[in-house]
Every structure is written in structure tokens, then in C-alpha cells.
Amino acid sequence: MLVRLSANKPEFTSIEFRSGFNVIVAEKADKATDQDTRNARGKTTLLLFIHYVLGGSLHKNLKPLADDGWEITLTLELFGGEVAATRSLANGTRVGISAAEQPQRVLDTYMSEGSISVDDWKALLGLALFALEPEVELSKGGLSVRTLLSYAIRTDPPKDPLKVLAQQSAASTRAHVSYLMGLDWTLVDRLHRINTATEQIRAITAATKEGVVRTLRPEADLVLERAVLANDLEEWRSRVDSFTVLEDPNSLVERADEITSTITSLRDESLVDHRMLSLYESSAADSVRSANEEIPVEAVLAAAQASLSDGLKRQIDSVRAFRDELLENRVHFLQIEIDAIRERISSRELQLSQLSAQRARILQTLHAGGALDELISMRSELSEYEARVAALDVQIAQAREVAARKDQLKLEQSTVRAEAGQDLTARREKVDRISDEFSRKMHRLYGKDAALTVAVDDGGFKFAITASGSGSSGIDKMKLFCFDLTLLEEGTRSQHHPDFLVHDSSVFDGVDPRQVTKALRFAQEMVASTGGQYICTMNSNDVPDEVLAEEWFKQGVIRTILDTELGGLVGRDF
Secondary structure, eight states: OEEEEEESSTTSOOEEOOSEEEEEEEEOOTTOOTTOOSSSSSHHHHHHHHHHHTTOOOOGGGHHHHHTTOEEEEEEEETTEEEEEEEESSOOSEEEEEEOHHHHHHHTTTOBTTEEEHHHHHHHHHHHHHOOOHHHHHSSSSOOHHHHHHHHEESSOOSSTTOSSTTOOHHHHHHHHHHHTTSOHHHHHHHHHHHHHHHHHHHHHHHHHTTOSTTOOOHHHHHHHHHHHHHHHHHHHHHHHTOOOOOOTTSHHHHHHHHHHHHHHHHHHHHHHHHHHHHHHHHHHHHHHHHHSOOOHHHHHHHTTOOOOHHHHHHHHHHHHHHHHHHHHHHHHHHHHHHHHHHHHHHHHHHHHHHHHHHHHHHTSOOOHHHHHHHHHHHHHHHHHHHHHHHHHHHHHHHHHHHHHHHHHHHHHHHHHHHHHHHHHHTHHHHHHHHHHHHHHHHHHHSSOEEEEEEEETTEEEEEEEETTBTBHHHHHHHHHHHHHHHHHHHHHHSSSOSEEEEOGGGGTTOOHHHHHHHHHHHHHHHHHHOOEEEEEEEGGGSOHHHHTSHHHHHHEEEEEETTSTTTTTTSOO
């Protein structure tokens, strides 16, 4: 629960929060003129302060205050006691902490000289407010305590209540809502990773078929080419094996052939090694050149004055990362082979030198050199075919590796999706209860049917909110209001949501005054019965007169900001 918001500047009047219903009201002063306004009174700045102390980034609107050395302190209840967290707007890498004895024992492990790093602070907030283990917050990807907090502190709510930002990805939305509703969010994360890898495979396969990736070709084309080369290779091997030299009265030809055979074998091996070396070096250079000479898709589209969506950018980045990893692995493999070939070539040179000297002495008296030259020529052709077949074998192995990975991903997707179905079945009673609570809230506000549904697809848990009349601004805002209130109420049972909910005045923009009246009364009644805390900011002219006159609303006003008040809530213009 939030307790107090203060600053190190005297012009800022501290705000004391209470349990139950809280409202900050921008009011028209008695002596206000037509030029005075209740807008830009600092209502949203209040929420930006809270977000910042709770580990958020510095909003651009707060930069002037940062330049003036402002420090914001938020006191809240954590780990069984009050904790005052102070963060400088100018240098917010660490958070100063002052805590009661009980929470201090928890925080001491992370503190150094009275402060804590922002990352550790966020991890501890995740543990205290959402029962989120610190290692989850500190790991890459997955859940973010900042995103979870954005469901509890709404500053600029999007049209979709399931999101905290309009551009929030489907995977992030599903994972965080799953956690808030008590479902296994890791299944969503696993399926997202599987689907990302699958899309990369599809992109690589498409690029291979179109010849965009020169180092990869379709397996069928490679196998066909290898079959043709294998037949030619077998024919050359048969011709070399059946080659003989006749008429050797002095046994010199036989001796020369033995030495020549050994030399030829060694040279053939060297020839194969040299060709393989050239092939591997060329292939490695092509791989590097392919990566370096690539014209980025972004540059092509930019030249065409086209724009990329965030989703397409992420897809392009994923494909590029996968391609780069393939190229890196290929270059590494080729370098190992290149080093081994060079070592074999070097050790073979000495042996060839000795044998060549012996054969030279015999060939001085032997006139069968023509037959030996023919055999050497045949072996050279044979070596070339062997090198080409070996290169194709490497490419076929790569193509099969991609196909095998694709099949593996399909199996993993099916398995994890089945696990998601089992998890939803096991928690169906809880999910149905949450859905019923949302429906009752919407019916109370509008007298219309609404539903919060959960299903399972290839992305994991799929959430949907439907309501009669959806599409109008007011109903969409009240869907968000009811969804947030439902999560707050459920959080008292699951501990996956803090016991407070904060709404900016924008949540009520475009809402019919009758529904505003019902919503505010509903929020007050709910937190009064559950023991939670609801905080909102509003302009007085947006609050129906009948609500302004009710005692519970008057008692809930924790700060009134007059339209003539210098600087509004902050106490200074900036």
C-alpha cells in the first residue's frame, strides 16, 4: 500500500495516502478567471513520480526538475513494514532506502551505504508486490516487474485493457496477464521462443529457395547434384584402379610404379587437401563477404521511402540474427578444417621430397614415363570429383539440420501447447471466477453482458474481453476500469497483484457521467470491503455533482489543486 509521496523541495507539498478510496482533485478557485485551467495541474506528474521511484525510466517531462536537483521519496508498505525509497531525478542509478526494522532485515542483503541498485530494487518490488522471485525479474526476457506495475498504475491507458501500451507485443501481454491471473506464464514464454525460432526457420527456408542465401540450397537440389557427381566419381575411380603398365623386363617400371603410386597417392591426397583448402577458404570468405555485402532491408525500404512496423523490424532482426549465427558456425567449422588440412600438407612435403629423389634416379633409365603421366592425369580428375562431392556432403548436412530443427520445433510446440491446455483445465475454476467477477462489474456499470475469456492456441493462453457496445470510447475505458478492479480484487487472494490500484484521470475521459458515478462508487465500496487502496486523479468538473456532495468522496480527497495555484501539484512551473 502507498503511504506518502514527498520531495526534497519545499514548494512540493507532501501527499499522504490512505487505505481505501483516494482522489486528487483539480478544482476551480473562487477567484479563477477564464484564463485559468484545471489541466496541466500536475495530476499525471504525480503518477510519473510514483513510477520513477518504483524503478521506471525518467519521463522527458521531468527533465527540467532533474536539472534542478529534485529527489522524490515514496513511502510504501513492503515486507511487513514501511519503506521510504528516495531516487534522484538527475542520477537515478541507485535508490536511497530508509526502512522499519522488519523490512530492513530483508533489504540489508542488497543494500550498500544506505542505498540499493535500481535492478535490485525492481527485483525486490517484484517479490514484495507480485510474489515474483528475484531471479525471474533479473533474467532476460520473460516477466518484467515494471510491466506488472503498469497494470497497477495506469497513466496513459490503451484501448485494449489487456495491454499497458498500445504497441505492447502479444507475447508480453499474454505472459503478464497470465501471471496476474495465476496461470503458468512460462508456457507462454516457451511458446513465444519456439514460434520465434520457427519463423526464423521459415524465413531461412524461403530465402534458400529464392537463392538469397548462397551458402544454403534446397536439399533436393543438392542430393540430385551429388548423385550425378557420385556416378562420375565412381567411373573415374574404376578407371584409375584398373590402370596397369605392361612389359617390364628389367623390373624398373614395376619399381617406378610403386614409387610413383606412393608419390601419386601422396600428391593426390595433397591435391585433394589443396582443393579442399581452396574450397573451404573460398567458402569462408564468401560467408564473411555475404554478411558484409548484404544490403539491409531497412536501407532498401528507406530508399523507397517506406516505413517498417515494429513487428516487421523484430522479425527482420530475428531472421538476421539466425542467419548470422549460421554463418558464424559455418566459418568456425571451416577454420578448423583449414588448419587440419594445412598441417597434413606440411607433414607430407618431406615424404614426397624423399620419394621423388628415388624415382628420379630410376626414370633416368626408364622410358615408360608416358604411362605414368596418364595415370597422374587420371588421378587429378579423380581428386577433383572427390573434393566436389565432399563439399556437397557438407551442404546436405546443413540442409538436413535445418529440416530436423523445424520438425523438432513442431514437436516442442505441440508438447508445450498441451501443457498449457492442462494448466488451464487445472485452474479453470479460478479463471471462471475471475471472468464472472469481471462480468458482474461490467453489468453493474452498464447493465450489459460482458465476458473475459481464456483459451489456448499456438501462442499459449489467449485472452479476450468482449462487451456489448464495445468500440465506443466510454465503454472501452470502463472495460479497462473493471478489468483493473478485478485484478486488484483477485490479488488479495493470489498475491500476484499489489493491494493498490492507481488511475490517471484519462481513464475516465469520454465516459458518461452516470457511469463515472457508478465506477467511483464501485471502487470505493470494493476497497472498503477488501481492505485495498484505490487512487485516482480527476478534474472536479469531470466528477458528477452528486458524487462531489457525498461524504465518502469528500473524505477520500487527499489533495485539492486549485487552477490558480502556482505550478499545480509540483508547486512550480516547468
